Amino acid sequence: MKTAIRFATLLASTSLPVIALAQEATETTVLKPIIVTAQKRTAESKDVPASIVVESGETLALQKTKRRDDAIAAAPNAQTGAVTAKLYTSFTAIRGVGSALIESDPSVGVYLDGVGIGSAQAHSGTLLDVDRIEILRGPQGTLYGRNNIAGSVNIISNLPDPDRTGGELGVEYGRFGTATATGIFNTPIGDNGWAARGALSVSKTDGSLYSTINDDDLGGGKDVHGRVSIAGDLTDNLEFLGIVDIERQVLDGEMLGMPEADFLKGRRGVAIDDPIRIESDLATVSGQFTYHLDNGDKIVSITGFQKSAVDVGGNGFPLGYFAAYDGLFQSLGFPNFRYRADNPFDGSYRQWSQEVRYVSEDNERFNWVAGLYGEFSEGSRTYGANSTFTGGAATLSTRGDTDTVSLSGFADGTYALNDQWKVFGGLRIGHDRKSFDYDFTANKTAELLGLTGTFARGYNARLSETYVTPRIGLQFAPMEGLNLYGGVSSGYKSGGFNSGFVGLGDEGAYDSESVTSYEVGLKSATLDDRLRVEASLFYIDWRDQQVQGFNGLTGATPISNAPQSQSFGGELSAAFDIDNHWSLTAGAGYADATYREYRNARALDGSGAVDVSGNQQQFVSRFTGSAGLSYQWETGLDDLVGKVGVNYRYRSSYYFDVQNTIQQKGYGLIDAYVGLENDRYAAYVFAKNIGDTDYRTVAANLGVGTLVSPGDPLTFGGSFKIKF
Template sequence: MRPGQATNPATVTNETLQDIVVVARRIAENQQRVPVAVTAQSGEALQQQNAVRVPDIARLSPGISFAAAAATPTALAITVRGQVQTDVLATLDPSVGTYVDGFYWARAYGLNADLLDVQSAQVLRGPQGTLFGRNTTGGALLLQTNDPDFNGVSGSLSATYGRFNERIGTAILNLPLVEDKVALRGAFSVNKRDGFFTNDVNGHKLGERNSYAGRVKLLLKPTETLSLLLSGEYFRTNAITRPFQLVYASPTSPANIEAALEANPANAALLATPAGLGQLIGIGGGIFSQYIANTRATDHAGVNEDPRSFAKAQTYMATATLDTFFGSVKLIGGYRRIRADANLDLDGSPVNIVRTEGQQSLESYSGEFQVNGQVFDDRLNFTTGLFAFHEGGTDQSTSIALPVLTRISSGGILPRTIYFGDIKTNSMGLYAQGTFRLDDRFSVVGGLRYSIDDKGITSFNRTVDDDTGALLQCLIVGSQPGTCRIHRSDEFKGWSYTAGLNYQITPDMLLYIKTSKGFRSGGQNLRASGLGGTAFVPFQPEIAREHEVGFKGEFLDHRLRFNIAAFYNKVSDIQRTTVVTTVINGVTSTSAIVSNAGKARFWGGEAELAARLFSGFTLSATGAMVQPKYLKFADDSGDRRDEAFQFVTKYNFSLAADYEHELGFGRGTLHVDYAWRGRTPLNNFRTIVTPGQSAADVEGIKKALTATAGGELNARAGVSLMDDSLELAVFGRNILNRRFYNTGLLFSAPLNVGSAQRNDPVTYGVTATFRFGH
């Protein structure tokens, strides 16, 4: 088994569970010997689950969830143990780090892609303070793709056809070019699907998929001890995506006035008197009530324009590895470029409440020098390294709210708000971690990392006349007149650590206890507005301190595997969004400002069970729990400890069964899984009445923006023929057709409007795969 390869608990030999190899400590190790809460799934196991895209990893991995970012469906918000960064602005860092072939992906754009030629997917839970220390206060997602090999020509062709005209094609080819010296591997996929939502305004279908991905790897091995791996990857998506649907509108929201004015311009005469305003609100409220009733729990939406999302990512890597007498020396370098563009009707209604566009153009490159090995008669295993990272580019978004009402109120001018930031980040980390074996059973772990981030932003936040483009005002007081330019740079630094004690009870049972500290960098507010001395100040790093105890064991001659971990985590200087209201040149403005507003604690645990019940049949189960609570959370608006934890599910579990049996004409396989999640807040809404809200608003928003509890059933059945060269399979996703909202937006007071996106319905199809070579 190659380093980094991993198998799912359901992937087995004929009679016993197969070993799982992970790289949770930067070297290949048996998962059962690693004192880390980690779940690993092999590429083969993911195929048997019919896991097509990266979010599918979460089905059978406890304690992790994926959600499409509100700003663009091409990016993902990843939650592990309650830690999540819900926004994908270039000035904000994720709580869960993503590493592909050892290279850090700073931005989630393009992460919602196909699992192309994946060797393994590993989920590390908890702060990865030392080895994967770049902003990983919640955990890390490690994706390992297949490397070229020298064992002969091989590859595969796969084609899928499913509901909604789903078409997926994948081609993989491995070519040895020079015996034991040079090998090439290429993989390409296309994923297309028609939409299943209907835009009632124009009759168009929404929710399509249209993406391409390709990867080429070249392996050079000039000597027995030196290897060089070069790779290039390309991803592109351009689709009409799932729409938001309006799920709540307050009876007192000014959006009701906008609705009445758009329905009949003559209603503008009612603006002159308080009684007329009341009539307008009543007319608009009736429009929204009828619309929400007609579209709730349906695949229909009436949106002003079809939601479009585009993303293109290019990634280039080089990894050099030198084997030495004590271990290995490795150098990992890479470059990643991202272009993204999204045009969304965020309110999800035929009324122009909020319309936004966003464009991102970012590039990053990093280098990591890493040394690992064994010394002192193999009693000390160590890994040490130096990490350097640079990111630069622009992030821009524009929005228009309530255009008809605003134009009337401003005497014919329609302001367009523009947030534009030119960002630059330089980061460096120095780390070392080791495990010292005291005797045959006891060992201690210690690790330390020092991180420095230098972040700079040049902001041009402003409002312009939507008709002429003329500047109306700069949003940050103190910025340069005429251009609205303002710049600042800040340095953030801190220590992270890991320390633990391991007890190998028997060769098949491990008990460990550890403590760790994670560091997520601070930054500046890209959407700042108001006084430069307050709105444009940086937010400080978020610090997570977690304590964990775990047990890993195998029993009954490796037929039963049981792993469990419990944790307690305190997060200080927690980064949360605060709505700040300011008056600039007589105009009231609100903006979302990230600040260090509190402290929270999280406790819970995860468990995994796999059992080889009889030859060819494996039953597996996972479960996770997290209990979040704010200990301190306050700002100028008062105590905010009642706020919901967005995307944090308190309970989830999964059950899976795999059966493999030799038939007279081939080999049959069957996989069935059921993944259940508890109630999940889709936004960080308040649960008490705040200024500008009523009790009915609070309850209405909470109900509309909370995903209901429930599970999804998935299955795949296949038969392999011609010595496993040909496989034919049928599959079903979300077989019970459970429908729910899985992404939500809240436009707070005075708008008090909420919108959400609905998950995919039941889909099914067939897949044919032809494999050749070894």
């Protein structure tokens, strides 16, 4: 035990943040209990036999974490990024398991106030009036069902408070014309325990890049995000919570430039005159009823509706990039070929869900939950013309529509064998049914010139799968403040259909994928609960991984299955309340995620299959580390408390492609804040990427050269908030 504490303290002093726990200055220095609902029962995080990272809304606000994917990436062994362009599709991986796919279902489940966000396009939304975020590492197939093979993320909003009338108004301004205005208001409704809460955020940025053609700003956008919630007691035993969350984003996509050396030398200009423009609408509506039984048990019903739509237009490629494509096709016998400058795309997704679960009363011997879940979704994707001849005479497009019905039942519980030993486990049985309609459209000119010959025509298909995802394990508490656990869990991700440009030799459908995870861990609280240390080791056996390929000759982007993949590693984290003023957090993660057997990966030039067995998973760093140090003090002036914090996050090198040819070197980012606040005002200044580190968020070789997009450089600004 002493060795573990020494190692955690050493790690905290050298590698540096998970999450800076900004504590109010008090007479005692005890870390606040971390209450979670990650296992659909209320419990302290230290008592849950699973690897969980909890980020408080206060911490997220201090660190100026604005987006969901940025909050996820703050946890060790969790990584996010863009596969192609902002909101076009995003990438999220936990413990090396993720999906770098434009088309398929996500591998990490994201839940907003209990409602699953089924479209990966909606995972990149902004954070607004958040109470906390719970990040569960490892497959969560038993409690959360399909498409949670890597883990789950629960975003919990601040709820209406019937005992408070008030709110806050805030403004923020920073580099590159970045500005945000936020308002929050809470009010009781009558005197019977009902309350309502509203939050609104409006933001804009000019972007950190510029066009070398017309000197316009690039990479900017606007965002409007609002939420209204209402809560109260319908009867003495029945509670209701209703939430409507709506967001509208209009953003520039990733600015792709070449040669990549220009960006790595710090140049922020790119030869683009028609940037990718992405318009995205996100909406989540939920109604939750909780009925309390006389014996202390309760029945919870959550009805949810989630909708997202994205419309992508414009170019986003540097001038002259497609000249190489023109030459390629001209050499194949198309002398008048000209590649289309823009490549429009639009997609929509609608989801209805219903869960009913029975939750037992908390007791020392047996705690359990059981329920039923149903989901119906409709998804549609349209890809615009892939290429065109002079004058726009020949065009191609595809449209894929997928309807999904998913039904499942689950049960999970923990049984105390004695004061030290507990056994936990559960089981989910589910069934997925998908129907797919695919249309390929080409005008007469394209057909006469034979341009359609490389692509599949329209077709219809059906899919029906039954899955079982159990988990089982043991928990041991040898002494007060120490919990050890070990277990096996599983996850399932549904199969699907290719809806983009599909070559004639490509499979229209791809199989489901599954994981089995083996994990051991410990959770410790020592020094009068001022020091918490958590550690875990895992091995994940990953079968039939869904991988998206790209054919640089035809432009086809089919998904296929890699027979065997694996990931193994561990995490170590610590939170230490040193005294009334100083707090320290640190964490590290290691995940060696590889394609164990994948002999038929797509060759970029369309020449055939490539054996990438043993290669590192794309977008996944083997090592991630983070740490934070915060200090606060009483100023003695108008009850003002001063706060200062510095945070560091590191990720080792990773590859952007399955072939492991395009690499991002390891890099670290330093952020800091300092400010004053009391119960009426708050004023802060902040800086992000203080070292002005150069790194890439996107790098891709589309067959004729590598395109890259840089990450944000040094940014800084200030904020002011009035509380009332």
